[in-house]
Amino acid sequence: MLGYIDTGNFMGGSMNVARDLAETALRTHVAEPLGLSVEDAARSIFDVLISRTASSIKEMMLERGLDPGEFSMLGFGGCGPLLGPMLQNELEMPELVIPPLPSVFSAWGMLASDLSFSDSVSVLATISDASMAALAETAEALRSRSTAALAEKVGRPIEPSVAFLARVRFLGQEHTLSIPYAPGDDAATFLARFSDTHQDRFGHTFRSEAEIVSLMVKLVVVAEKPDLATRVRASSTLTASAPHRLFDQAAGAMVDCEKVSRDALEQGRAYPGPLLVIDEGSSLAIHGNQTLTVDEHGMLSIARSET
């Protein structure tokens, strides 16, 4: 109803979508009982959906002590590209990234991702010069133990990149924050790093003692990547470009725009919204305040400006 799905080309045209039945259902069950136009009913459903989803994301990130504004959002799965731009707007996130073949991204990612291996040990020590000295030894033992374990799994010698995260809390607290730890950190530096993070996440901090609950090591071995430079292409028969209409969040109305096949997007070029980008498994609706760019691997990056 809102032009976010290319109904004539659903699943690259291999499946038929009955737009008229959707319209009838919406009219009978939502629009007429509420005295709305079908289009208003449809956009209202999206407004509620997006607002609630965004709230849930904020709540979950707050619980982990994170701020959505510091992240890029990754839109994948069949509906990720459809909902992603609207969620990006609602959460005011700087960037949305849509990978190639978003509808099978997880399977693709399994093949392409680096080997990442985590291991951790309990520490439970109040931060002090003595405990930080002991922590450096713990970190070294943890690094060598986990590197050996990973090398055995991989079946060859490895030289992973190594990063440590310590879970830290003020004495008396139960929940922790994960704080980057570098071997050699002294007590004052490390406590200050934790205190600053607490201040940043929760708006206050204490001049109390803090304790390290556990230490985690993360080893990353760069994996051999599928050749992304060739750009993944479906052997699509989609038309490169055609006229389209969609509901633009920025304008608050149905607007004329282009419907573009993802394969036709040119590397390095910026495409301002509104715009519908389609591939065989998904469709990506870019709104009027958003701009899409394509990198050399065919990744789409969507930036937004305030409206």
Added chain:
Amino acid sequence: MTISKAAETEIVSALFFSAAEQMRRTLVRTAFNAVIYEVLDFGISIADAQGRMVAEAAGITSFIGGNDYALKMLIENMDMASLRPGDVVILNYPYWNSAHMSDALLMSPVFVDGEAIDMFLCVRAHWLDLGAKDPGYVIDSTNIHQEGLILPGVRIIKEGKLDADLWKVLEANSRLPEAIRGDFGAQVACLRTGEACVRDIYRKFGRERVLAAIEAFFVHADEKTRQALAGLPKGSWSAEEWLDDDGVTPDMIKMAVDVTITDERMTVDYNRSAPMVEGPINVPYGATVSMAKTYFKYLTSPLTPSNHGNFMALDVRAEPGNMFHAVYPSSTYMPWTHMVAFELIAKALAPVIDWLPAASGGDEPGFMAMGRHHRTGKYYVISNNEGIGWGGTHLHDGATALQHPSTSTVRNTPIEVLERQANLFHEGLELIPNSGGPGKHRGGLGVRRAIRMVGDTEIISMKKKSKTGGWGLKGGESSPVRNHMVLWPGEAREKKVGMYRAKLKKGERLVNYSAGGSGWGDPAERNAAAARYDIENGYVDPSAEPIEPVKVETYAKS
């Protein structure tokens, strides 16, 4: 971004609800005290400039609307015109605050553009110590001045700056200054999170549209509530229940309710209950109202978030001087009264509303522990709410080992936390076979928890319904009387106690028992497969001796 008009009320409502939820998660993340971050003993709400509740987050179930009365009292008694952006007011005066003296309410006004108060944010949470006569809990105070430092609604943060002098007074009055400092900080962070969310909502929609949406969802909630009332039977019904005692005299105390439902309103009248008593079981009126609101919400709109509109059709009556409307200087420290009284409304209405459950175990039979930690030597206070059985319903058996219905969103304290932070080594925690009342749908089971002290520990056994049983429905049987604690089990000095304070030495033991729920329907009609399942899985043990009612000691100290 533009937002459709049609969705606006729903979206604004959901955004306020999310704001309260974000306040909740901030509080849990940063609190210093397990009663807050594990037990979830708090109440969070957002109200409009008239003090009408716009949204709240789940803390203790029966704190629903609990901040409303406190905010109303602050608005009536404080000079609101003198409040400035960034101020935080602190209140624990029980007759205003709808709770006992340990529940510190922080309130902050939100000035969206610095002109006038647009919203109020409130968060109440249980503080571990504010200088009451005894550490941990006060079970036998006879007036308010034994229950801790009184904070009658004063600014503790002025325009964003902590009043350091006043804070020194608080710390000097607390046995656990670090804990209250941490919990105060967490509550302030919770308010600041809420303020940012509220500003964001106003920025998106503008004041006029926010206020219009709030009015619209109040009206909607009220309409839905009245529709639900229309579907309930009309008339007046009554129920009575007994509290063990008031903590200082041995007499049992009568609690009574008269519930009247008309097409338009429901009235809950507690005036036939006992007058105020000497011991600390008197209930602040605000707590009485929130207890009634909670059950009313369950009867009329159990599935939607709460706001002011949900309660416009409810009247709660308790005259000043009744045990359910405590006035100065009566003692009010024991919130167990409104837990035991919580199911009074159910007891009155169950004969005429067939979907209400039979009685639960009827109490929150937990405990507190205090002392010097056996490893760190530091002073600690910790509590645990014990699970009980719930009553059977027309659809199914009662649930087993759950928190009392009035605190059903609350959690027990994990054994891992009790063992790490306190001197409480757990020998066992198990369900008690046969502790649910038989019925077509039997009551859920109570639990037995055995603890050995690994250091000297002061224990408070917390129970106020250990002398009477529950009530079954439609032929279902009552569960055995079971809420109690056994101190020094198997020794000559063994004692079975209800509400009780005792000092245990390292190596000494206790066993805590909770009651099961009562049954629904004739036990003879129980499905054979369900009966077999119970036996095979140990919920029912036909060979066991019948559970005898326990005779307990209360209102005393060892």
